[in-house]
């Protein structure tokens with residue numbers, strides 16, 4: 001029988017052992033849950049560089065190899081053989097659906113695409129120039145006020161209904177945020193269309209003109225959704241889990257995830273990356289921007305480069321670059337200056353010592369902005385599309401957490417560096 005691995009820590013002359021656990025793949029973890037009880041000390045790991053926060057069976061990343069698996073399946077195979085709704089089923093249930101299950105799930109999602117008529121009024125409370133992510137944080141959180149019928153988070157059926165509602169309504173909510181911003185009437189969903197074509201219809205049709213989905217472009221958007229569907233314990237997913245650990249309802253938790261995703265170091269990077277490419281403007285200026293990215297005294301970073309986990313090519317970036325070529329080809333934009341600029345920037349950065357030494361490679365956001373731009377999606381909406389796609393990952397992770405018998409409210413500790421105890425001087429006696 002294999003002996004249990006252990007890690008030994010010596011602190012103030014006292015030696016204590018901690019069990020080491022192995023996952024199905026990936027690095028071992030030292031289980032330090034008993035550390036405080038045994039030693040009176042906490043660990044200190046701001047940014048969670050070496051901390052696993054949960055057990056999960058959903059997504060696996062090998063950052064050194066540049067590998068991403070959803071429920072064990074490589075992202076490349078899923079992007080080639082599956083559509084987004086099949087990937088949603090995989091993430092939610094652990095298995096790819098058979099034909100009957102696929103149709104059944106698509107039918108359920110189609111039946112939940114409309115939002116409550118009263119929710120539509122929320123939009124008019126926002127300024128027309130509001131960022132779509134600001135609108136989404138508010139509107140998705142507001143869903144909590146509409147579904148009292150399924151708010152018991154200890155009931156698996158209630159959790160399932162919330163998952164279906166969120167996955168089905170998110171495209172409607174994102175498209176409405178877009179339509180509101182440009183002053184066009186909202187388009188109701190069309191349940192005769194598949195998930196991604198329906199989203200494009202709600203985005204690009206008007207009451208005066210139907211939108212004819214182009215299969216190459218629809219497939220490209222569907223692929224964007226697949227590539228962004230889940231990514232292990234990233235900042236927004238950890239936010240959803242932490243919010244959910246208190247027992248908060250799923251709509252409130254997903255709204256918290258959207259707020260976190262908005263930041264430029266996370267989901268906001270696709271928007272920031274496209275803006276950066278537009279600002280660079282020409283291949284002749286690439287050197288100047290690479291220099292700035294390397295300058296310690298300059299806050300500028302090469303957007304779409306670098307990743308906390310990938311120290312090799314982000315596999316999603318490779319797929320996104322292919323999709324980018326397909327879309328530009330289909331639209332007759334082979335000479336697209338932004339794409340050419342992105343290729344040149346990527347090449348120069350990958351040959352530069354600074355980027356090689358720090359293992360900074362293009363991430364998914366480097367090319368997704370160009371694809372979305374070519375699809376006619378406005379820059380401000382890029383992160384909204386990311387949120388649409390990531391909703392299934394957030395809800396799968398939230399569900400996994402709630403079903404975990406070991407689940408506890410998330411409550412990190414701290415290294416206090418403020419004033420030690422002191423007394424308030426009584427007034428008039430100072």
Ligand code: CMC
Nearest residue numbers: 265266267269293301302303304305306307308358363365
């Ligand atoms: N350009 C220039 N230098 C960089 C970059 C970059 N894009 N990314 C990291 N570095 C440097 C950084 O300054 C640091 O240098 P030093 O060791 O001298 O202090 C070193 O590389 C390590 O970086 P870090 O910031 O400590 O790494 P991190 O794991 O904390 O941050 C990151 C990862 C993604 C936030 C960061 O690489 C970044 O800000 N990239 C640009 C934004 C971006 O593209 N974000 C999208 C991430 S992928 C989509 C998603 O999951 O949301």
